[in-house]
Amino acid sequence: MRETPTWRIPIGVLGLLFALCAYGLLIAKYLSPVIGSWHVLLQTPVYLALGIVWILPLKRFLIWMETGRWG
Numbered sequence: 001m002r003e004t005p006t007w008r009i010p011i012g013v014l015g016l017l018f019a020l021c022a023y024g025l026l027i028a029k030y031l032s033p034v035i036g037s038w039h040v041l042l043q044t045p046v047y048l049a050l051g052i053v054w055i056l057p058l059k060r061f062l063i064w065m066e067t068g069r070w071g
């Protein structure tokens with residue numbers, strides 16, 4: 001268990017916030033005009049998948065924040 005603070009946690013939180021904002025802006029700018037013209041029943045699973053896909057690299061990122069290793 002870690003007893004001393006580390007720089008990786010605040011930097012990691014800021015990096016995660018920046019990455020999620022950038023991901024959201026990219027989706028909104030480039031995919032929203034295309035997906036927005038689809039029927040709502042087709043839009044829903046696409047936006048659900050896009051909302052979940054950012055979680056995939058999160059485990060390794062959180063491990064790095066805690067331990068300093070990527071795996």
